Amino acid sequence: MRIHSRRSLKLPVLFIVALLAFSVTVWTSLSIDAAPASQDITSPLETPTVTPTITPTKPPVRNEITFPVKTDILIAYARVMGTAVIDNYREYQLHIAPANSEQWSWLTTGYNVVRDNSLYIFDSRLLADGFYDLRLRAINVRGNYTESFVRGFEIRNLNPPTPTPEITRQLAEGELPLPPLSPLETPTPVATPDFESFVPGGQGIYRPGNGEKLKSVQAVVGTVNGRGPGKHFQRYEIYLSPAGMEVWEWLYASQQQLFNEVIYWLDTSRFANGSYDLRLRIVYVDSNYDEYHTRNLTIANNPALIERGPTLQIKQPQTGALVVGQMDIRGTLTHPELSRWELYWSVADGAVADDHRQWLLLYTGEYQVVDDLIARLDLGQVAAGRYDVRVRLVRRDGNYEDAFIRRLYVALPTATPPPSPHR
Numbered sequence: 001m002r003i004h005s006r007r008s009l010k011l012p013v014l015f016i017v018a019l020l021a022f023s024v025t026v027w028t029s030l031s032i033d034a035a036p037a038s039q040d041i042t043s044p045l046e047t048p049t050v051t052p053t054i055t056p057t058k059p060p061v062r063n064e065i066t067f068p069v070k071t072d073i074l075i076a077y078a079r080v081m082g083t084a085v086i087d088n089y090r091e092y093q094l095h096i097a098p099a100n101s102e103q104w105s106w107l108t109t110g111y112n113v114v115r116d117n118s119l120y121i122f123d124s125r126l127l128a129d130g131f132y133d134l135r136l137r138a139i140n141v142r143g144n145y146t147e148s149f150v151r152g153f154e155i156r157n158l159n160p161p162t163p164t165p166e167i168t169r170q171l172a173e174g175e176l177p178l179p180p181l182s183p184l185e186t187p188t189p190v191a192t193p194d195f196e197s198f199v200p201g202g203q204g205i206y207r208p209g210n211g212e213k214l215k216s217v218q219a220v221v222g223t224v225n226g227r228g229p230g231k232h233f234q235r236y237e238i239y240l241s242p243a244g245m246e247v248w249e250w251l252y253a254s255q256q257q258l259f260n261e262v263i264y265w266l267d268t269s270r271f272a273n274g275s276y277d278l279r280l281r282i283v284y285v286d287s288n289y290d291e292y293h294t295r296n297l298t299i300a301n302n303p304a305l306i307e308r309g310p311t312l313q314i315k316q317p318q319t320g321a322l323v324v325g326q327m328d329i330r331g332t333l334t335h336p337e338l339s340r341w342e343l344y345w346s347v348a349d350g351a352v353a354d355d356h357r358q359w360l361l362l363y364t365g366e367y368q369v370v371d372d373l374i375a376r377l378d379l380g381q382v383a384a385g386r387y388d389v390r391v392r393l394v395r396r397d398g399n400y401e402d403a404f405i406r407r408l409y410v411a412l413p414t415a416t417p418p419p420s421p422h423r
Contacts, residue, residue: 086138099131204292216370220264243275348386
């Protein structure tokens with residue numbers, strides 16, 4: 001029988017406890033020492049900073065009216081300022097309407113891009129006093145558009161605003177007056193626009209312009225109408241004078257109001273070659289009038305054609321010619337007893353006499369033509385085939401003479417092939 005003493009068991013237990021304590025202490029020390037070492041480790045190469053890619057944004061397309069604005073009061077001639085632009089730009093249109101009515105009336109169409117500049121000048125006296133809206137529409141080649149509005153500005157010509165009086169005050173004792181403005185900063189007076197030929201969008205001669213060479217028969221295009229209160233339209237008159245001499249010869253008068261249309265056909269064969277001025281006089285009910293002039297117009301007709309006397313001659317196109325898309329008919333139509341001339345055409349048919357064929361009247365004119373364009377025909381919708389053209393000169397006594405262009409061949413235009421994509 002073995003007897004174990006309590007003292008003999010205590011030594012191994014103490015040894016095990018001491019060993020465990022030493023292990024924990026060493027492990028903790030190693031862990032604490034290892035942490036700073038890991039923090040001190042750095043890469044020999046710097047880590048690059050990631051820069052985001054910036055995608056450029058397209059600047060916004062502006063379409064706006066900067067003048068007038070809602071608080072403005074317009075009198076007499078007013079200039080509309082702003083910007084008109086759109087992607088794939090084609091044109092801009094400006095309209096006006098009584099305030100909040102949406103009953104828009106066309107003012108002008110422009111084909112140039114405008115950036116913070118003049119869009120239009122109009123005579124506000126042609127409109128009744130009151131409040132109005134403006135609409136600016138920029139249109140692209142597909143017919144899409146953007147719009148900008150100015151609403152509630154005022155037109156007030158019968159009772160225009162008066163300038164604000166300058167308020168002066170007495171200087172206090174010891175107070176010095178303000179120094180005078182530098183002469184370098186004195187604003188330069190702006191001259192009032194001189195609308196000698198026409199008022200933009202209003203009365204006047206729009207064509208021919210100053211210095212133009214006139215055709216044998218020149219269309220005079222303009223606007224003739226009243227100008228609001230006190231200027232009620234009665235008639236207009238056309239005059240011609242040798243350039244710079246102011247010796248006016250009356251040509252024509254009419255009581256018809258016209259807007260941007262032919263107001264007179266000027267037969268230049270009646271006048272000697274040289275330079276001339278043209279005058280438009282618009283007369284009102286009270287006998288007052290406005291005048292517009294186009295200066296230094298040139299008449300340079302071929303004297304041989306004029307001296308030849310009565311002439312009916314088709315110069316272009318020739319018989320049997322091939323025509324595509326558009327056809328210009330040129331020649332001379334002169335006679336001292338000219339009443340009118342008529343332009344016809346018919347399907348070519350040599351088996352039927354001219355008097356028994358069906359001729360389609362295309363155009364008629366009451367003016368003479370001297371070696372110039374008689375008519376321009378659009379053949380885009382005409383079936384391909386052969387056609388005859390007849391020009392008839394009718395005299396005042398009802399008699400007439402004819403000239404023909406035979407067997408013109410009308411061909412369809414060749415379609416333009418689409419562009420091939422780049423490879």
